[in-house]
Amino acid sequence: MPNPHAVAGMITRLHDPQYARWASQIRRTGGCRQPIHLRGHVHHLDPATGKRLHTYTTTTEPDGILRVPCKTRRASRCPACAETYRADTYQLIRAGLVGGKGVPTSVTAHPCLFITLTAPSFGVVHTRREKNGAVLPCHARRDATTCPHGRVMSCTARHGADDSRLGEPLCPDCYDYAGSVLFNATSPELWRRFTEALRRRVAKNAGLTQWELRQQAVISFAKVAEYQRRGVVHFHAVIRVDGPEGPATTPPAWATADLLTDAVQHAASAVAVTVPAVPGEPARAFQWGTQLDVREITVTGDLTDQAVAAYIAKYATKAAECVGTLDRRINPLDDLTALPVRDHARRLIAECLRLGALDELTEFRLIKWANMLGFRGHFSTKSRRYSTTLGDIRQERTDYMRGEAISTGRLPLFDEDTVLVIAEWEYAGQGLSIGDALLAAALTGRPLPLPPVLGEVCDASA
Structure with missing residues (x-):
């Protein structure tokens, strides 16, 4: 039965003169x-x-307010704004591969790799495996052992793509939950050390010192973090070698894809981050997993610039939702048993709260980032010289919209550099009522599912 409040809200809005x-x-x-x-x-x-050249006020707007996009990158919160963020990230990544947005097209001739750095194993989990289009058994073992908790470490199921067991441990009591969240917490530092080790290896392979390398070449990165169903992050990255002044200059002759591949393989295995010992947990060193994927990006072929840019941009709008956790901060006083999350995610969150309370691990801020299962890094980052910035792309869109407003007569033509602008804005709330949300879906062609708090419009004056 239709929600009477939604129907009443829609009727009221449709009959509004504005x-x-x-x-x-x-x-x-x-x-x-x-x-x-x-x-x-x-x-x-x-x-x-x-003299006043132009005035805009929200006094005459519907409800006395101006509605602007929330601009979140999270698809779980707002698919529309996340799609804009994804498209902007796609343009940013692709510009660094084929040119455009201020990057010369000659960049296509520069050595460029697409790599995936994975996490180590923290226990056997349910997984979906395929071979030649056929789905294989999860973990079929003829001589499967029994773990100390009495569970047989084998699974013969052929999991579907949406099976809720994917990523769940075969034995939750054997799974290294502490290691999982601590790896997530240390992964940003592990990435930083990887990039430093990579530059050192490139310099060594080229027979140069670090200073000489900086005079001859620039190594640029663009990366995105992706959560696996088991709750750990791995990184997808584009790595490119340019000349000494960035993408506009030709890289030296010694800079080849093979040399860069060797440097990646070495750096991935050479770096580690040590976490101090804490009560109940020994000191441990975290490294990248043994699964390392390194492929050259080409204009044509299986791994093209479009495929890489689309792949990275897709994950720029995701977070830990695939693990079954929340997309909001968790209060340490919350009743974890009442949270609407998977049991595996609940145990990861509980481990963040337990370890985060220890003085030796306060630097990782595990309690603050418990909903992210310990990961506190940026999901999408790039080197300064890789390509354009998201800010520049957004400014292009703003300039285009201003030009459109001038051409249609909604805004007078004047030089903003010589005009005094006096503005005063205040936050007046966020969200849509249920009726407005349904009308908005019809207007924009985005029939999106309604969030649980839809209709609870926040009023700043309340």
Whole structure:
């Protein structure tokens, strides 16, 4: 049966004299699920005469507010804004592979690799394996052993792609939950040490010192973190060698894909991060997993620039949702048994809270990042010289929208560099009522599922 509150809200909005303007706002948010409400005004003044050239105020807007996109990158919170972020990341990554956005097209001739750095094993988990299109048994073992907790370490099931058991340990009591969350916590530092070891190895292979390497070549990166179903992150990265001034200059003759591949393989096995001993846990050193994928990126072939850019951009909008955890911070006082999460995720969260309370591990801020299962790094990062920035891409979009507003007469033409701008804005809430959300889905063609808190519009004045 239709929600009576939603129906009443839709009827009220449709009969509002300002409905057309409200619909225009919704379309301009691109279908944002939780638009931010702003209240205020902006004045454009001639600094010489004080004459007001243009004024905008939210007083005349529907409900007295301006709705703008939330701009989150998380697809679990707002698929519309996450799609914009994904598209921007795609353009950023691809520009560093084929040029554009200020990067010359000659960059396609520079040595470039796509690598995947994985996590080590922390216990046997249910997995989906395929061979020649056929799904294989998960962990079929004729001589399967029995773990100390009485469980046979074998699984003959052929798991479907959406099987809820994927990523779950065959024996949760044997699984190294402490190691899993500590690896996530140390992975950003492990990545930093990997990049340093990579540069040292490249210099050694080329017969150069570190200083000489910097005078001849620049090694740029662009990476994204992806969660595996078992709850640990691994990194996908693009690594490129340029000349001394970046992508606009030709790399030296010694810089080849083979030399770079050797450096990646060496660096991945050479670095480690040590975590101090704590009560109940010995000191341990974390390294990358043994599964390392290194492939050269080409303009044509199986691994093209488009495929790599699309792959990285897809994961830039994801977080730990695939593990079954939450996309919000967790209060240490929360009742973990009441959280709507998988048992495996619940135990990972509990381990973050337990280890985070120890003085020896406070630097990892495990309690703060318990919902991320210990990972506190940036999901998408790049070197300064890899390509353009997300800020520049967004500014291009802003400039385009301003030009469109001028061409349609909604904004007068004047030089913003010589105009005094006085603006005053305040936060007035976020979200849509149930009725407004249904209308927004119809207007934008995004029939999105309604979040649990939909309709609870936050009012800053409350």
